[in-house]
Amino acid sequence: MKISGSYTLPLPIERAYAVMQDPAVLGRAIPGCEGLEKTGPDEYRMKMKMALASLSGAFEGKVRITDQAPPSSFRLVVEGTGRVGFVKGDGLLKLATVDGGTEVSYEGDAQVGGTMAAVGQRLIDGTAKMMIKKFFDRLAQEANAQDATE
Amino acid sequence: MFPQTFDYTAPTTLDEAVKLLGGGAKALAGGMSLIPMMKLRLASPEHLVDLGRIKELNYIREESGALHIGATATHYAVESSPLVRTKCPLLAETAAAIGDVQVRNMGTLGGAVAHADPSADYPAALQALEAKIVLRGAGGDRTVSAAEFFVDAFTTVLNEGEMVREVIVPVDTSGVSYQKVPQPASGFAMVGIAARVKKAGGKVTEARIGVTGLTNSSFRATAAEKALEGTNGSAADIQKAAALVAQGSDANSDIHASADYRKHLAVVYTGRALIAAMGRAQ
Amino acid sequence: MATTITKTETLVGKRIRRREDPRLITGTATYVEDIQMPGMHYAAIVRSPHAAANIRSIDVKAAAAAPGVVAVFTGKDTEKVGPVPCGASLPDLRVPHHHIMAIDRVYYVGHAVAVVVATDRYLARDAADLLEIDYDVLPAVADPEKALAPGAPAVHPQWPDNTAFNYHQEGGDIAKAFADADVVVKQRITSQRLVPNAMETRGVVAEWRGADRQLNLYTSTQVPHLVRTLVAGMLGLEENRMRVIAPEVGGGFGSKLNIYAEEALMGFVAMKIGKPVKWIESRRENFLTTIHGRGHVDYYEVAAKKDGTILGIKLKIIQDLGAYHQLLTPAIPTLSVLMMPGLYKTKNVSADIVGVFTNCVPTDAYRGAGRPEATHGIERMVDILADELGMDPAEIRLKNFVANEEFPYPTATGLTYDSGNYAAPLDKAMALADYSKILQEQVEARKQGKLVGIGISTYGEICAIGPSPATPAGGWESATVKIEPSGTVTVMTGTCQTGQGEETTFAQIAADELGVDIDNILVLRGDTSIVQYGIGTFGSRATAIGGTALYFALQELKAKVKLFGAMLLESDDVTFSGGQVTCNKSGKTKGLAEIAGATYRAMKLPPNTEPGLVATHFWEPPNFTFPFGAHIVITDIDKETGDIAIRRYIAVDDCGNIINPLIVDGQVHGGVAQGLGQALWEQAVYDDNGQLITGEFMDYAMPRAHMMPWIESSHTITPTNVNPLGVKGVGEAGTIGCSPAVVNSVVDALSHLGVRHIDMPLTPEKIWKLANAGGTN
CATH class of the missing domain: 3.30.465.10 (Uridine Diphospho-n-acetylenolpyruvylglucosamine Reductase; domain 3)
Structure with a gap:
């Protein structure tokens, strides 16, 4: 499934870019993520717990950041595999300065496999949107919190 | 189709149920969504509290x-x-x-x-x-x-x-109607419109439109409601109001209906629900 | 005690209620799931979530150590079992080795990777979750046309073009037909993948009696004897050491006309653990791993004269095979080729099939198997041609029908149509529809901006499959009739009903022939240790071939009864009728029970006669049968939403003589329901990564009772001379006749907007877009 959209972070572009490369921040912003563990340059392993309605499950995941072109773009690949199936998101994120901060636009592919794919068809689109929104909301919160402590 | 092992408690009072829920248990009511998810192991709650015996x-x-x-x-x-x-x-x-x-x-x-x-x-x-x-x-x-x-x-x-x-x-005395487009497989609403209309002196005094299925969450189509209130509630008034129902909404999309088609259906079914509700309004 | 049962009423042709129904509708029938045995173990199969992946490793330790688990087997353990057989043979067919479980690579989502066996089905399922499988995910391809594109991922690495076979067949002079044409119409027409969805999913119970060296296999199948022969072979077991029992079977629709990996796998497990083992397919597994149907992309070209005379048909079929060949996978589209001229005279045809591997579950026979695709194609093309020429769709059909005096009619594809009166059902359907009035009404409706459609399909089909030279496993059928010493009658048929009602129709035939009460007759099937070898139930064959075998067995038996009766009556001038033998001179009679008792007691035997009353007949049909019919569908379309309402559904079917009109109507209704399913709702959708996203009833739209129109079902009767019963078969007729009638109707409703074709399923969104924009999709 194709995904695309945009979100404005209330941060200057360099700051927005840096926040999104920070594994500690990503670990808190990725919905359900229980922290990232570095496995290589820009590669992390993560444990995720998804809980959506009665759907719940633990996922073993991977996060990879590639094609970095600071501060304007990078690729983010997030994969999770669990008993209920697997999810994979692969997207190019582009940053641009706009009024009020940085607009992050994303475009990519979301894949869902296993049992989840078969029963959640009508929910995948809405769920993907919700997860992405949560991700950016938390990113903004994280950035604000960091700014507040700095 | 075999769920994971789980504990099951069927309390008879609300207080007991709330206590168990506070301990991390999951509430089971009719089970129409939860049980299929458990059978597919998409959900694996450790403890179910059956609310069915709480009079x-x-x-x-x-x-x-x-x-x-x-x-x-x-x-x-x-x-x-x-x-x-x-x-x-x-x-x-x-x-x-x-x-x-x-x-x-x-x-x-x-x-x-x-x-x-x-x-x-x-x-x-x-x-x-x-x-x-x-x-x-x-x-x-x-x-x-x-x-x-x-x-x-x-x-x-x-x-x-x-x-x-x-x-x-x-207690509601308005003219009402619920109109839905069932998804052909599951019967869930691809779009569902609940409309309520009150009339007095030939004018629409109150209009309420609830929308489900279109986006991630149900909502009230307030722009459409406002557009209808104060009008005569004619077919043309209804069409004008209905046209606003999906405005600005981030409609969902799946193999059964694209976002555009869902929005279109929301408009059509809002019109139909309002016409039916208007017909029943005093 | 000897019972004396005689009857005079003829049962064949009567609407008799189905004798099997009480147990079916009260939930008391015995299906595979109902088989209980002491010491039963349960299997859970671990399946691939990926459409294509290499298996790096499988760690079974945690699963094997889980509570209740007695064994875990992976593909490497079962490598020597199998392969899953493909019965179809085509020139240069590429046949991938179909192991019963994946060894080092998975080819579709749902591909079996391991089996966990435990003392309890919950424990088995729990342990299945503990398997650690490391997959190296590979690119997959799920669409047959994409699979043929250069650079597509190879489903089987050894065949990078994803092509399993190319097949060509032609008849007549196709080049001349197109050179002589005034008009050529072309259209791409798809027939989407469908999930057969029998109400009962598959299931297997395997019991190994080591001391007896005997494997008992209970399986939900349409072909128990084939399962015995082929699964015994897969397991390396002598065929006479294996007994296959198909207990009650809750629907098959072709999906149980197959040999499945799990049948051999459960046999393997039972032999390994020495205990009975049960596996019941979940609905989820059924969607993912039981064969799918259809999966065609067809490119049609039809050449015609200005007056509507069809000169020739060109067809290219791209058949989505899935990742493997199941029993008949590659053969199914060849049936489409045989059927491609439909009811029309044209002698010039050219057909090509490309069989394409995809990372999907295999396709195979589903109600109609190749013939709905062909009928849908030709019936759409005839409408497109009529539209092009400005002709009435009924008129162009009548012009091109094979004429009554031309039967038996040799077709361009090498068949010989047995008998027909093709105009009769069309005339009848048009009369029922009040055709000219509805055409007028459509004109008026259009003036008011309303969308009304009238769709006709005049279909033919290849039934009573079939003569042995035309089938992979023999096309005959068998029957045994026994009159027991007390006079009760037992029929054993080699067919294997899955709900079609042969327990009733076969009893009707036997009751009439023997002159006994129907309640005195028991029809048995589906147990290889009880019933003589048979082929099974599929291809609208059970009554036409199995019923005929029964008919001949009954004649043999009647002769013997007469012989014994004559002996007892001490007369050589006797008549057998009404369940008794009567001496024509004295008028004395001997009832069936008395005669039966005497034959088993055998105090005295007629010369050159054996004791007992048993007759077996194996009947080889000389030809297929070719039923036909006309369906007319009138639709109203909601322009605002694209919703399709079926105002009238008229089905006039000609399946030859009718043994039980109630059952025939039921078959037509069920067939139409599945035809409507394909036309309007059902679709197996794989995404680009090979995930089946309509993998449950949440997204796979099956027809429900409340979605069905009233079906106005009637018949014309043109008996066949292929068998003495004059019956042609009706199991698939409704499905074959339905989808083109519905699509023709909806296209007709939109034709004035420039719409010429719409692919199935006709979802409201598609119709809404076309109704408000015009053009084809």
Whole structure:
């Protein structure tokens, strides 16, 4: 499934870019993520717990950041595999300065496999949107919190 | 189709249930969504609290100008209750449109509301009725409006350990109609429109439009409501108002209906629901 | 005690209620799931979530150590079992080795990777979750046309073009037909993948009696004897050491006309653990791993004269095979080729099939198997041609039908149509529809901006499959009739009904022939240790071939009864009728029970006669049968939403003589329901990564009772001379006749907007877009 959209972070572009490369921040912003563990340059392993309605499950995941072109773009690949199936998101994120901060636009592919794919068809689109929104909301919160402590 | 092992408790009082929920248990009402998820192991709760034996949760009664419906009242009970049919026909009509007979016999109002499926039928009616939802947690009851309650897909304001206790809908004398486009496989609403209209002196004095299925969460189409209020409620007025129903909404898309088609259906069915409601308005 | 049962009423042709129904509708029938045995073990199969992946490793330790688990087997353990057989043979067919479980690579979502066996089905399922499988995920391809594109991922690495076979067939002079044409119409027409969805999913119970060296296999199948022969072979077991029992079977629709990996796998497990083992397919597994149907992309070209005379048909079929060949996978589209001229005279045809591997579950026979695709194609093309020429769709059909005096009619594809009166059902359907009136009404409706459609399909089919030279496993059928010493009658048929009602129709035939009460007759099937070898139930064959075998067995038996009766009556001038033998001179009679008792007691035997009353007949049909019919569908379309309402559904079917009109109507209704399913709702959708996203009833739209129109079903009767019963078969007729009638109707409703074709399923969104924009999709 194709995904695309945009979100404005209330941060200057360099700051927005840096926040999104920070594994500690990503670990808190990725919905359900229980922290990232570095496995290589820009590669992390993560444990995720998804809980959506009665759907719940633990996922073993991977996060990879590639094609970095600071501060304007990078690729983010997030994969999770669990008993209920697997999810994979692969997207190019582009940053641009706009009024009020940085607009992050994303475009990519979301894949869902296993049992989840078969029963959640009508929910995948809405769920993907919700997860992405949560991700950016938390990113903004994280950035604000960091700014507040700095 | 074999769920993981789980503990099962069927308390007979609300207090016991709330205590168990506070300990991390998951509430089981009609089980129409939860049980299939468990059988597919998409959900694997460790402890289920069956609310089905709690008598104090299963009622439909009228109190000071409103209907109070307990969380475990089944869709069939709502659909067939003489009280609901006469005093809040929109809710009865909506209940009758849910799933199939078996689902309506088992599924409950509280369960459906708490589950907050973006394509569920009830939320449209509850939005249009400006219903109140009473939640019970360890700290006692709190009451929220339907508009506050539904946050996002499967997401409500319910906190951990909290449950839906009852739904309060007004005694309603408006002209009403619930119109849905069922998804051909599941019967869920691809779009569901609940409309209420009051008329006086030839003018529409109040219009309420609840929408489900279109986006991640049910909502009230306030722009369309406002456009209709104060008009004569003619076919042209209705079309103008209906055209606003999906405006700005981030419609969902799947193999059964694209976002554009969903929005179009929302407009068409808002028109149809309003025409029907107008016809029944005094 | 000897019972004396005689009857005079003829049962063949009567609407008799189905004798099997009480147990079916009260839930008391015995299906595979109902088989209980002491010491039963349960299997859970671990399946791939990926459409294509290499298996790096499988760690079974945790699963094997889990509570209740007695064994875990992976593909490497079962490598020597199998392969899953493909019965179809085509020139240069590429046949991938189909192991019963994946060894080092998975080819579709749902591909079996391991099996966990435990003392309890919950424990088995729990342990299945503990398997650690490391997959190296590979690119997959799920669409047959994309699979043929250069650079597509190779489903089987050894065949990078994803092509399993190319097949060509032609008849007549196709070049001349197109050179002589005034008009050529072309259209791409798809027939989407469908999930057969029998109400009962598959299931297997295997019991190994080591001391007896005997494997008992209970399986939900349409072909128990084939399962015995082929699965015994897969397991390396002598065929006479294996007994296959198909207990009650809750629907098959072709999906149980197959040999499945799990049948051999459960046999393997039972032999390994020495205990009975049960596996019941979940609905989820059924969607993912039981064969799918259809999966065609067809490119049609039809050449015609200005007056509507069809000169020739060109067809290219791209068949989505899936990742493997199941029993008949590659053969199914060849049936489409045989059927491609439909009921029309044209002698010039050219057909090409490309069989394409995809990372999907295999396709195979599903109700109609190749013939609905062909009928849908030709019936759509005839409408497109009529539209092009400005002709009435009924008129162009009548012009091109094979004429009554031309039967038996040799077709361009090498068949010989047995008998027909093709105009009769069309005339009848048009009369029922009040055709000219509805055409007028359509004109009026259009003036008011309303969309009304009238769709005709005049279909033919290849039934009573079939003569042995045309089938992979023999096309005959068998029957045994026994009259027991007390006079009760037992019929054993080699067919294997899955709900079609042969327990009733076969009893009707036997009751009439023997002159006994129907309640005196028991029809047995589906147990290889009880019933003589048979082929099974599929291809609308059970009554036409199995019923005929029964008929001949009954004649043999009647002769013997007469012989014994004559002996007892001490007369050589006797008649057998009404369940008794009567001496024509004295008028004395001997009832069936008395005669039966005497034959088993055998105090005295007629000369050159054996004791007992048993007759077996294996009947080889000389030809297929070719039923036909006309369906007319009138639709109203909601322009605002694209919703399609079927105002009238008229089905006039000619399946030859009718043994039980109630059952025939039921078959037509069920067939139409599945035809409507394909036309309007059903679709197996794989995403680009090979995930089946309509993998449950949440998204796979099956027809429900409340979605069905009233079906106005009637018949014309043109008996066949292929068999003495004159019956042609009706199991698939409704499905074959339905989908083109519906699509023709909806296209007709939109034709004035420039719409010429719409692919199935006709979802409201598609119709809404076309109704408001015009053009084809």
